[in-house]
Amino acid sequence: RTGRGWLGNKAASGTAIIAELGAEHQRTGQWIVYTSADSVFQVAAHADTVPLEELYRACEMARELLVGEHAVSRVIARPFTGTPGAYQRTPHRRDFSIAPVGSTLLDRLAEAGIERVGIGKVDDLFAGRGITSEHTPTNRDAYRLIEQALDRGKSGFIFVNVIEFDQTWGHRNDVAGFHEGLRELDAWIPRLEGRVREDDLIIITADHGNDPTTPSTDHSREAVPVLALGPRVRARGLGERATFADLGATVAEYFGVARLAAGSSFLKEVWA
Template identity: 50%
Template sequence: MEKRIIWIILDSVGMGELPDAHEFGDVGSNTIGNISKAIGGLKIPNMIKLGLGNIDNIKGLNRSINPAGVFARVAEKSKGKDTTTGHWEMVGVYSENGFPIYPEGFPTEIINPFKEAIGTEILGNYAASGTEIIKELGEEHIKTGYPIIYTSADSVFQIAAHEDIIPLERLYEICQIAREQLVGINAVARVIARPFNGEVGNFSRTANRKDFSLEPPAGTLLDHIKEANLDVIGIGKIEDIFAKKGITKAIHTKDNMDGVNKTIEYIKKDTKGLIFTNLVDFDSKYGHRNDHIGYANALEEFDGRIPEIIDAMKDNDILFIMADHGCDPTTESTDHSREFVPFVGYGLSLKRDVNLGTRLTFADIGQTIGEILNVKPISLGESFANEIIGGYIDEKH
C-alpha cells in the first residue's frame, strides 16, 4: 500500500535563535524554551513521547527515554522569518533576499495609485498590531468608510474593515486591487483582508480573513504531488499561502481545534498523497499578542489531540509535525522571530528514536516527503527518507 503523509505546521513554534538572529533583532528568542520557563514547564507529554524533548539543543522540555518517533532541529536557509518564506522553502523554494517590508508604512508611490484605484482615502498606513489598530482607528473608519491600511515586520499589506461598513465582497475586491498593484520591487508576500465586527470599544476580528499571496514559482513539491495524480489536501491557510497552486482540495478553518478536526476527518477518508495543515492560532492569537499563557495553553491543547490523530491514521500513514518560524511571546517584540524549528515524525513504517541532527533547510522535509511519495524531487534540500523508513509495517514485508 502506498504511504500517505500528514504534515502539520504549528505556526510560529520556534525553538531557539538561528546564528544570524542578530541581523533580524531576535537575539534571545526561543519560543518553546522561553514559554516553558515562563510558566514553570510545558505539559506536552504526547509530543515529548514522539521525541520533541530529545531534539538537539531544545530548551524547557524533558527528554523521552524511548521516543516513539524521529526528530530534528531544522534551520531556515532563506533570508526571512515569515509564513510565506518558511512554507515556500518547505516545498523547495529558496528566497535569497526575502520579501519587501515597510516598517515605516507604505510610500506614496504605493499608496497614491491604490487610493486612486479604490476611489477613497485610507486610514492608518503604519506598522501595528491588528487588534490595536482597530481599537485606534475603528471609530473613524465607521464614520468615514475609509479602509484601514497597516503592516508589520512581515511582508504584508493588511486591510481592515468593519463588515457592516465595507462588505466582505468589496473588501476582497479591494485586496485584489492591491495584490495586482504590488508587483516588482514592491511584491509583498501577502495582501490580507482583516474584517472585524462589533461596536466601538468592543471590536473583534472575524473568521473571514483572506490572504492574497504571491504565486510561488513552478516546480514545488505540491506541484509534483498533484502532477503524480495524488491528493494535496490543504487545511487552514495552506491554500492562501500558495495562492491555490498545487492544491487539489482546500478546507478553511476557524481555529486550531477546527483545523485538527478537519485533519482527522481527512485522515479517515481514503485520500492518497498529502494532507497539509497549518494551525495558525499559536502565531496570530498568542505570539503576536505576547500572550505566553495563551500560547502555552494552545500547545497543551494541541498536544492533547495527538493520540486522536494517531488513532485515526492508517498503517501506512506518516505524521510529520514542524513549524515555519518563531514568534516568542515573552520578548518585547510582537513580531516573528528568526529561530530554528522543531521537527518530529511518527508512523508504523518509520523507525523509532532516530535523531536526524540539525537540518540546514526546511526543504529537507519536503525532499523527504517527495521521495516517500515517489514523486519528482524538488531543487532544494536533502532527503532523509532512507534514515527513517523501516518500522513495524516494513519489517512485516
C-alpha cells in the first residue's frame, strides 16, 4: 500500500537496527520495520529519504492492519537523521495506539467537565481520546509547560510524560545523562512545589524501568517509585502497591468522579 518495500522485520533495538540498516534504507528507500519486547510495531525512516508526513501515513496504514485477536498495542513512527555510523533519532516520534477498550480516567474526567492538560506524548498513549497534548522534545520543555499551566491558576488534571529518561538516556544506556537528568529533576521539584495551591496533589511515578547500566537497551523489570507531594500530603510510606491502576483510582477519588474498574485509591492514606 505504501509503494515501498521493507528491511528488518525482526525483533531489535531501535538504535541498533538503524545503525545496521540505515545506509541500505537510504540507498533503497525501503522502510526499516521491527518489533520490541513489548507490544509495539516500529517503522523507521531517514528524514532525508522519506518525508515525515509520509512516514506518519504509513504508520496509520499499519495501525489499521494490526488489529483483531492479536492486536498490536502501538505502532511507532521513528524518524532519524545523520550519516552511517552517526545516525540519531529525532524528537518527531509519533505513537499510533489502539483505542482504549474500556472507560478510562480521562473519559471520567471529561464527562465531569474537568479540564485535562496533556504535556508530552500522553495523548498518543490513549489514541487521542479524552485529552490533547503539547509534545515536548526535552524534559526542560515539559517542566516549563507545567509551570505555565500552574501559573494560569485553573483547576484540572495535568498529565505529563517527561521523555528523556526513556528515549534519550535509558534506551541509549547513557548512565551519565540519566544521572544528570535525575539531578535536574530533583533541583526543579522545589520550583514545582512553590507553584501549587493548598489543595493540589502531585504524583510522580514511572510506567516501567529503563536501567541504563544493564547490557540491554530495552525496558528493565523493576518496581517503580510512586511519590505523592503537596501541602496536604502526609509523609508516610505506601508500601508495595498491588497494581499500577491504584494511581488512576486515587486521582478519580481526588476529583470525585466514578470509580474505575481496577485499582484501589490510596488518597485517604496520604491526604490530611
